[in-house]
Amino acid sequence: MKSKQTPSRKRPSVAEALAQEIFSGEYQPGDFVPREIDLCARFALNRSAVRSDLRQLVDAGIIERISGHGSKVREYPEWNILDAQVTEWMTRYAAPNPGVQREILAFRLDVEPYVAMTAAKHATARDLVAIEEAFNGMGSDLDDPTVNRDGRLHSDYDIAFHVAIFKATHNIVWSQLSHILRPSILLLIETSNVSASDPAESLERHRLLMESIRARRPRDAFRASQAVLAGTASALGLEIPDTPLGHSAELLSET
Amino acid sequence: MKSKQTPSRKRPSVAEALAQEIFSGEYQPGDFVPREIDLCARFALNRSAVRSDLRQLVDAGIIERISGHGSKVREYPEWNILDAQVTEWMTRYAAPNPGVQREILAFRLDVEPYVAMTAAKHATARDLVAIEEAFNGMGSDLDDPTVNRDGRLHSDYDIAFHVAIFKATHNIVWSQLSHILRPSILLLIETSNVSASDPAESLERHRLLMESIRARRPRDAFRASQAVLAGTASALGLEIPDTPLGHSAELLSET
DNA sequence: CTTGTCGAAATGTTCGACATATGCCAGCGT
DNA sequence: ACGCTGGCATATGTCGAACATTTCGACAAG
Numbered sequence: 110m111k112s113k114q115t116p117s118r119k120r121p122s123v124a125e126a127l128a129q130e131i132f133s134g135e136y137q138p139g140d141f142v143p144r145e146i147d148l149c150a151r152f153a154l155n156r157s158a159v160r161s162d163l164r165q166l167v168d169a170g171i172i173e174r175i176s177g178h179g180s181k182v183r184e185y186p187e188w189n190i191l192d193a194q195v196t197e198w199m200t201r202y203a204a205p206n207p208g209v210q211r212e213i214l215a216f217r218l219d220v221e222p223y224v225a226m227t228a229a230k231h232a233t234a235r236d237l238v239a240i241e242e243a244f245n246g247m248g249s250d251l252d253d254p255t256v257n258r259d260g261r262l263h264s265d266y267d268i269a270f271h272v273a274i275f276k277a278t279h280n281i282v283w284s285q286l287s288h289i290l291r292p293s294i295l296l297l298i299e300t301s302n303v304s305a306s307d308p309a310e311s312l313e314r315h316r317l318l319m320e321s322i323r324a325r326r327p328r329d330a331f332r333a334s335q336a337v338l339a340g341t342a343s344a345l346g347l348e349i350p351d352t353p354l355g356h357s358a359e360l361l362s363e364t
Numbered sequence: 365m366k367s368k369q370t371p372s373r374k375r376p377s378v379a380e381a382l383a384q385e386i387f388s389g390e391y392q393p394g395d396f397v398p399r400e401i402d403l404c405a406r407f408a409l410n411r412s413a414v415r416s417d418l419r420q421l422v423d424a425g426i427i428e429r430i431s432g433h434g435s436k437v438r439e440y441p442e443w444n445i446l447d448a449q450v451t452e453w454m455t456r457y458a459a460p461n462p463g464v465q466r467e468i469l470a471f472r473l474d475v476e477p478y479v480a481m482t483a484a485k486h487a488t489a490r491d492l493v494a495i496e497e498a499f500n501g502m503g504s505d506l507d508d509p510t511v512n513r514d515g516r517l518h519s520d521y522d523i524a525f526h527v528a529i530f531k532a533t534h535n536i537v538w539s540q541l542s543h544i545l546r547p548s549i550l551l552l553i554e555t556s557n558v559s560a561s562d563p564a565e566s567l568e569r570h571r572l573l574m575e576s577i578r579a580r581r582p583r584d585a586f587r588a589s590q591a592v593l594a595g596t597a598s599a600l601g602l603e604i605p606d607t608p609l610g611h612s613a614e615l616l617s618e619t
Numbered sequence: 620c621t622t623g624t625c626g627a628a629a630t631g632t633t634c635g636a637c638a639t640a641t642g643c644c645a646g647c648g649t
Numbered sequence: 650a651c652g653c654t655g656g657c658a659t660a661t662g663t664c665g666a667a668c669a670t671t672t673c674g675a676c677a678a679g
Binding site for chain 3: 120154155156157158161175176177178179
């Protein structure tokens with residue numbers, strides 16, 4: 110009885126620990142993670158449990174199992190970055206290579222204005238509630254930039270705001286794609302600390318976006334979303350040059 | 365020796381069989397699939413192997429395991445339709461409910477013109493080779509609409525054409541999203557048989573799209589892609605009414 | 620009618636053993 | 650000396666049985 114204090118405790122997650130080590134770069138593409146037996150010893154688990162967790166990493170596209178040889182970390186482009194579990198690990202342990210993060214940001218700059226446009230056409234009252242709650246959470250901690258009164262981080266509300274807009278499209282593809290926003294938004298906040306540099310201005314941009322969706326004005330929502338993205342991107346020092354659709358504002362501005 | 369002809373045969377995939385039954389509607393959301401023991405008996409496998417395959421369905425978001433109760437089929441919106449394995453099952457066994465297919469099509473109508481636009485800016489020579497090979501495959505079987513000389517289906521070339529354009533964006537998110545095209549394209553072909561109705565016209569639209577990308581004319585590529593989509597959609601009898609960005613052609617036509 | 624307890628049923632975990640695939644290298648033949 | 654072949658070591662894949670934990674329902678006491 111002395112070995113374990115609470116015997117009915119959740120078992121340690123091998124996938125979680127391995128993911129942290131892989132995402133932090135301890136194991137790089139081409140490397141082999143420890144073999145099953147060693148993982149069993151390290152986490153005091155059985156091979157079945159270890160193999161179950163390794164299966165999760167396989168489904169995420171992170172490792173590749175070679176019978177009789179070992180488990181190899183796959184190349185970054187082969188990771189399923191559309192998998193919700195993978196994006197969650199990216200938010201928690203940062204992306205292993207900055208190139209992936211840049212491409213995700215480029216994707217955001219491409220699509221978010223159009224997502225906002227679609228949301229402005231399809232948003233229901235319930236969607237507006239979710240958007241507004243997230244917005245209020247963003248504005249309620251201007252003094253304390255770290256933790257809100259609810260214990261939620263400012264970045265959580267920021268993410269919730271953008272995710273709510275994706276879900277407001279009422280399209281399953283856009284809704285599930287919203288997972289990919291998390292690592293990108295977190296990176297922007299941690300790197301540039303937008304809210305600390307000029308929180309009021311950023312908040313005002315978000316408010317305009319929210320109001321455009323509420324008023325069902327798709328084109329205004331398009332432009333407002335571009336303004337939000339431009340604000341955060343410029344705070345990062347990015348030029349938005351690599352984003353082919355980023356400057357499609359010229360197409361809209363002529364209407 | 366009589367029990368198994370080739371002892372090194374691949375074991376039957378429980379995930380594959382269960383996926384077929386679930387996608388065909390034999391098990392619907394809320395239903396419980398057979399318990400592990402029964403699956404072991406049915407496929408002559410061990411619980412470890414069965415549990416490994418069930419884990420795959422869990423990672424795909426298709427089933428939910430309830431300790432001590434059973435494995436329940438989850439609601440359709442909870443399925444990870446961005447997972448490559450899920451989209452493959454959708455192409456093979458058709459989507460369980462038509463709503464999902466419609467929303468995927470709506471997503472395509474939204475983004476494909478912009479993907480073509482981006483591809484026109486970033487495509488390399490190697491990308492053009494892939495696009496052209498797929499195009500040639502599409503045109504080489506106008507007489508026999510079923511199987512090509514290589515044994516590949518017409519739909520395979522059609523899918524390869526659109527996937528190649530997604531990959532030509534050189535963005536990892538767009539590249540991995542290309543998986544979602546497969547069920548949608550296959551549905552369009554099977555339902556309306558576009559190539560049989562007017563193959564030459566459809567092929568000509570694809571050729572224009574390819575040429576626009578080759579010539580690095582993003583706006584032409586945008587319009588050409590819209591034409592391709594409009595052609596296939598109209599052949600289906602769809603009105604493209606539910607696609608908020610579909611008629612953003614008006615934005616481009618004014619430039 | 621509510622509540623507490625027991626028990627059946629299914630999933631979760633553990634252990635030990637064997638089967639199979641992969642890579643390396645020594646031994647053999649040419 | 651070179652190349653092929655065979656076996657050996659290693660690590661993953663599969664198997665079988667047992668025990669632990671969770672869930673739900675039945676039943677009886679309050």
